[in-house]
Amino acid sequence: MDADAEVMILSNRGPLGFARRADGTLEARRGGGGLVVSLGPGAQRAGALWAAAATTPDDQEAARAGRVDAEGFRVLPVALGAEEYRAYYDVVANQTLWFCVHGMWDLPRRPRFDRHWWKAWETFKEVNGRFASAAAAALAPGGTALVQDYQLALVPKMLAELRPDAKVASFLHTPWCCPQELAVLPDEAAVELLAGLAGGGPVGFHSPRWAGSFRACCDERLGATATTFVSPGATDADDLRAVTASAECRRELDDLASAVGDRRLIVRVDRIELSKNVLRGFWAFDDLLEQRPDLRGEVVFAAMVYPSRAGLAEYQAYAQEVQTLVAHINARWGQPGWTPILLDPDDNHPRSVAALRRYDVLLVNPIRDGLNLVAKEGPLVNERDGVVVLSRHAGVFDEIGGHTLAVNPFDVRATADALARALDMVPAERAERAEALRKVLDARNALQWFDEQLAAAGGGAPA
Ligand code: G6P
Numbered sequence: 001m002d003a004d005a006e007v008m009i010l011s012n013r014g015p016l017g018f019a020r021r022a023d024g025t026l027e028a029r030r031g032g033g034g035l036v037v038s039l040g041p042g043a044q045r046a047g048a049l050w051a052a053a054a055t056t057p058d059d060q061e062a063a064r065a066g067r068v069d070a071e072g073f074r075v076l077p078v079a080l081g082a083e084e085y086r087a088y089y090d091v092v093a094n095q096t097l098w099f100c101v102h103g104m105w106d107l108p109r110r111p112r113f114d115r116h117w118w119k120a121w122e123t124f125k126e127v128n129g130r131f132a133s134a135a136a137a138a139l140a141p142g143g144t145a146l147v148q149d150y151q152l153a154l155v156p157k158m159l160a161e162l163r164p165d166a167k168v169a170s171f172l173h174t175p176w177c178c179p180q181e182l183a184v185l186p187d188e189a190a191v192e193l194l195a196g197l198a199g200g201g202p203v204g205f206h207s208p209r210w211a212g213s214f215r216a217c218c219d220e221r222l223g224a225t226a227t228t229f230v231s232p233g234a235t236d237a238d239d240l241r242a243v244t245a246s247a248e249c250r251r252e253l254d255d256l257a258s259a260v261g262d263r264r265l266i267v268r269v270d271r272i273e274l275s276k277n278v279l280r281g282f283w284a285f286d287d288l289l290e291q292r293p294d295l296r297g298e299v300v301f302a303a304m305v306y307p308s309r310a311g312l313a314e315y316q317a318y319a320q321e322v323q324t325l326v327a328h329i330n331a332r333w334g335q336p337g338w339t340p341i342l343l344d345p346d347d348n349h350p351r352s353v354a355a356l357r358r359y360d361v362l363l364v365n366p367i368r369d370g371l372n373l374v375a376k377e378g379p380l381v382n383e384r385d386g387v388v389v390l391s392r393h394a395g396v397f398d399e400i401g402g403h404t405l406a407v408n409p410f411d412v413r414a415t416a417d418a419l420a421r422a423l424d425m426v427p428a429e430r431a432e433r434a435e436a437l438r439k440v441l442d443a444r445n446a447l448q449w450f451d452e453q454l455a456a457a458g459g460g461a462p463a
Pocket of ligand 1: 013033034035149150172173174308309370
């Protein structure tokens, strides 16, 4: 393979997915997800070669042909078998590392670092090694590699060792945890994890809070100071505007308008994800309806929560709990002609954007979140001077917290009170806050974020 890529991106999920056409040939389609959306504009402008996991049979077949150019992206598929993907992605990345950095351990039961887990850890290392080797073979002399997220946490050091000439930076889209939370990981794995990240160029985070926690972990466990940088991510505003202007989004907005009528609307848009704190959001809404009889029949909560990581028992159980709770709240308060919570499990992007255009209150209450792009997208497209109720533990709080109603995401009563305050807010204050949010958000875009990663790697940003 030619070592000709001046800039590479490495991430688990890539910008393309493959599906079979009726004539049997493979068609590349643009994939979604916050990480891919934010990286897209920079990747396209830089002509970056994007290494990403190929896991489905169709992806694997496309991978056999080598590099794929489609939809304005250049992709280098890294083929992973089903068993190894389960070990690397489900067991280690999502069941272990994700829970660790979000502080979500259910310690009396999990994690269980048994022999099965250690085998999965070996597979995690092998898969990270495969990404590092693929990048080492494709990167031009002195080229730049931007390694994305916890799934590839061991790649930075591996790649720096394979290609000392390469400029490497990594970026974590997650939060980072304190040393005490990290101490749940077995010593050997914790040290390999920290060294894997810190040993290959600077490590970027969306918030100085996560960068500080990461350095504290490295100080304590590696006895060495890690180099970090902070660069809050941004959404692809052009793409968002294009969706907003689409006929499909208009149709979805009309449908929502007829379902909601002239009632006030609370919206959330999330994956069904434990860290998003979906249950406490509904408990808060339940409390709101209990405390405020005047709001019964007058407010609708549209929850666009779509399935995620469905292969994990924790996520299946959580999705079930969400559904049961919604059914309970709707049965408790619903009246003919008024369903308090509209639960929408379809991952329908134009519909989610329509909900963001229409909300009066946007609820973003994660227990911990690397950034939270929805809190950035909502105010950019909202047409009603909607108020954002925002968890203090979301990375985006650093940038926009002052213009939102801040909540401790664990405090259900406080969340209910914030929802009430948002619904009661006078138009002048709503307008003022919405304007301030737009101003902050307009000042930063996805290309700047990408350039800051290039600059951190030492690759400089194109003029
Ligand atoms: C979100 C998180 C990222 C994570 C991604 C993976 O975007 O912010 O940190 O890499 O989800 O999601 P997936 O569905 O691929 O597991």
